[in-house]
Amino acid sequence: MLSKLSFQTQKKVILICFITIPLLLLFTFAYYPALELLRLSFMKWNGVSANKEWIGFANYVEVFSNPDIFGVFKHNFAYFVVGIIQNMLALFFAVILNTKLRGRNGFRLLLFLPYILNGVAVAYLFGYVYDTTNGSLNALLGSLGFEQLSQTSWLGNKDFVNYTLASVGLWRFMGFNMVIYLGALQSIPSDLYEAASIDGANAWQKFSKITLPNIYKIIELNLFLTVTGALEVFDLPFVLTKGGPAGASETFVMKIIETAFQFNNYGLASAMSVVLLLFVVIVLSIQRYLLSRGDD
């Protein structure tokens, strides 16, 4: 039947057939819920009742005017700081493990392994590490003779609880960043380094003049992942501290979940989700602008 059609039409039919299914899936499971989220963010809805009331921008006003909601973003700062350190460490290990080091595959595996573990399992595990009285970290510090330090309440001090939590993230995601860097490093042709060696460049010069410019795009990608990760942290504080002590480690995503499922305010929670999305876009635009200056 189709054979009677011209080549062009056949091509079009095939293209449309192939593209319909993924598009359908994309629209039902990605775009439709996203639009629904946007629609809900202008409504007042308790999650059960049949009538949803259109209230315009009231939810957005609430998000920005209520310091209890918007203020939690400052807790994410710790995750940014630790995220930057995480990227530097990852690059450091990637460069080292890219050399002809004995047993480098073993080291790569060791560093990458935490990433494979399930997030909640990792959080549970670190619950035992950071426990004040029975925790392994304090036991280690104690046996090393740091009496004062071994009494530290790692998850109970509101000044550094976020750094404690972020350090778990570092342990978990550093290997992942490292693997991406490694991939980029291996794509740099080795004759560049050989030529540089002949010209008498030292290791630092090779790193800053050859390696860095070549993996610039990848650094950008890793920072992108780190920044979105930092803005959307959820599992670690949710399992380890429940946002405590006294809300010091509560993150924006936890706040969203609480708003929707505990306080039954789906409209406000949707607005918060949209704000988070916009926030990610804004922060990333700034990052792109800063990093790509003079590049293009």
Next chain:
Amino acid sequence: MKKSLMLLLSVIVMLTMLSACSGNTNEKNEPAGDDGEIKGDIVFLTNRTDMIGNVYDEYKKRFEEKYPGVNLEFEAILDYDATLKVRMSSGDFPDVVFLPTLSNAEFPEYFAPLNDIEFSGDIYFKELRAHEGQMYGISSGGSTVGIVYNKEAFAKAGITDVPKTYEEFLAACEKLKQSGIVPLASNFKDKWPLDVWVHDIPSLIGEASDHQNKRADTDTPYTMDNEYGKTWSIVRELYEKGYLEPDINSTNWEQSKKDIATGKFGMYLLGNWVINQVIENGADPDNVGFFPFPADNSGQAKAPLNPDFFYAVNKNGNVPAAKAFIHWMIEESGYDEFAGFIPTLKDREPKLAQLAEFNSYDVKYFEPAQPSDVAIDIQNAAQLDQAATVQEFVLSDDPAAVLEKVNGRWAKARSDLGIKE
């Protein structure tokens, strides 16, 4: 061979499906038993999947012996509330169920009034699931909140009598602390164990259980001198005197059960459900005690009494047999003993040794008030997590300011919702 096996299997599946269909239609065509005779089929929808195939088999045998005309079946489901609501909206659900979370006014639409079931004595929670004088739910049992303690730890600390007043309680804590035992396991970090300080202990302090509802009538529901301020000041005092865990921001629920069992921790302030869990974690049952929390210095033992699930009867089902079944469950089944409940019948003594001990202190029970939607609405609009407020109250340098902040949010939510004095 494989093919014929598949064929056989599919035939069996088809047949069971068909018979299931016909079973259903039979059930529907059967008269609902308006003549009041106790016979026919009844199905009980339960959440206790663990009792299927053992305890329930025995219940079936005993119940059908008493009522030979009845065929009793049990169906156990998980995610009870949501599943039941879906089945109710389809219009077809089992004869006996546990009441789902609906407002009382909606009950008459689905359930038969149960006022005419004659029990051998007065029962608890009569008013709780009633609408316009008709009772739609009968509690399957009750539970209470008090101090679960390790008797050996008490003996080691030299405490001979359980504390009857708050002063004695503090003295007991001090003795425990002096002998190197953590007096009270609060599980502060996990937040949910603090719910007793929000719901139960204020009832004892204020001697009324409707304090959560009364919040709707005021702009300042949390003050230092009302039941909440007083209750939370108790937690704060225990914390400041070092009677809680060494670091309350780093507590571990699973570990705490073992620590209570071994006597490393002295006490819990939780519901009686925790007793069996402590025993499961290695405590000798004779070593676990339970006494009412002395919230004040009056010497009168007080405790909240909270209901478990409520039995209800599908008004379109086999009502007489269903009522007979509920009567039998309350009076004869022995389910309260199996579940470790306080029996619904007021004059029946609980079988669990610890509950018997608890009751021996001549406890004045406070039954809960029907929760009001208004207070819940304000609480949600104010985005108020009371257990989190308890945490803040205890940790803050200025507890009064914490209450002031919470009251501010409450008042704003209240005016936003347009609730008048």
